[in-house]
Amino acid sequence: MxxxxxxxxxxxxxxxxxxxxxxxxxxxxxxxxxxxxxxxxxxxxxxxxxxxxxxxxxxxxxxxxxxxxxxxxxxxxxxxxxxxxxxxxxxxxxxxxxxxxELVLCHKTTCREHRLSIIKKAISSTQAIEGFFGNNSDIKIIQRLDDAVYRVNNAFFTPTMIMDFTPSDVAGFIPSAKAKHITDFSDQPYFSHSKQTKSLRNLMKQHSIIAIVKENNSLINVIFGGLSNNQWGFKIATAKRDQPKVGKTSSLGFKYDDVIKLSDAIYYYQTN
Structure with missing residues (x-):
């Protein structure tokens, strides 16, 4: 890099x-x-x-x-x-x-085995993750730092306010300079989104998951760590076109440099 x-x-x-x-x-x-x-x-x-x-x-x-x-x-x-x-x-x-x-990249057996042990525990929650997105079509992105600091779609929740970002006009930057600050946590859709995601955010806390993203109707990205274009986690890919492969690029343009098939639809991956 x-x-x-x-x-x-x-x-x-x-x-x-x-x-x-x-x-x-x-x-x-x-x-x-x-x-x-x-x-x-x-x-x-x-x-x-x-x-x-x-x-x-x-x-x-x-x-x-x-x-x-x-x-x-x-x-x-x-x-x-x-x-x-x-x-x-x-x-x-x-x-x-x-x-x-270097903090997040892994190319050795020991660190890969450690990651896989973490992921295999979280895989038991795959059905709950898929069920959540199936029941909440208005939510695509959940990112969690702690119980009070998290993201739902383009809204960033903090203990004192919510910052909701609109994509910039040409590049579509998120976050962007186009931000709305909300201090009333009962405003919609923020109140509903906070309530809807609580159980999934608790699951993320339990398994140390940083973000879960529904990339499309047949692909969910479960992210445990990363910086920049270096990410690792597992993907739930129910369509063949979405299955990660070494050398292939993700929907974000990040190249897969390590992939392990864990089941018919679940793949450990690392991008670099």
């Missing part, structure tokens, strides 16, 4: 080096506005540990360009974004940020 030092920390955020093609024009403006929003949310510098937590898959610092049509651009942006977050949120040196994926 390679990160480019493309930002200087000035009173405003500006590109120091040539802008990547996928960020030229309107996407560039949208990204800069998004970064200013992130800076407003986190005005104080965060520690390395906080950066890793907040940048976990589908976390508030894990910005996704949901309207990028190119999977390769999505993949490159994931690396780029982690490098930027390391600069503006934690003020880390490039060489420190570039080594962060």
């Amino acid at each position: 390679k990160f480019l030092p493309l930002f200087l920390l000035l009173p405003f955020i500006a590109f120091a080096n040539p802008i990547p093609d996928y960020l030229k024009g309107q996407p560039n403006e949208e990204y800069l506005k998004t970064l200013r929003k992130i800076n407003d949310i986190f005005p104080q510098k965060s520690s390395l540990q906080q950066l890793v937590i907040l940048s976990s898959p589908y976390g508030i610092l894990d910005i996704h360009p949901t309207k990028f049509s190119s999977l390769e651009d999505r993949n490159q942006f994931a690396n780029f974004n982690l490098g930027v977050m390391g600069s503006i949120v934690s003020d880390l040196e490039e060489n420190v940020v570039s080594k962060l994926p």
Whole structure:
């Protein structure tokens, strides 16, 4: 993984080096506005540990360009974004940020066996996970940091407020600069979504699951860890076209570099 030092920390955020093609024009403006929003949310510098937590898959610092049509651009942006977050949120040196994926990558038998032991315990809950999405078609993304800090779709819940983000116009960034702040937790659909997801969030807590994402009607991604385009977990793939394979790319553009079939529809995976 390679990160480019493309930002200087000035009173405003500006590109120091040539802008990547996928960020030229309107996407560039949208990204800069998004970064200013992130800076407003986190005005104080965060520690390395906080950066890793907040940048976990589908976390508030894990910005996704949901309207990028190119999977390769999505993949490159994931690396780029982690490098930027390391600069503006934690003020880390490039060489420190570039080594962060080592925290989540596994290419040895011992760590793989440890992961599989964790996943095999969670697999017993597969039916509950599939049942949840079958019964709650309005929910696609659940991410959990703790009991009071979690995400449902594009809404990020905290103890004091909910931040609901709308995708930016061209790149579709989530989070974005287009945010609605809700302080009344009884507002809909937030009250219902919090109540609907409680049992699944408890299950995630029990098995140390970071995020569960319904990618399409035949694919559910259960994520245990990750940073940038490096993720690991298991996928419930009921259609052959969705089955992970080494060298194949995910719907986010991340390449699978380790896959183990655990059952007819369940696959351990790691992307890199």
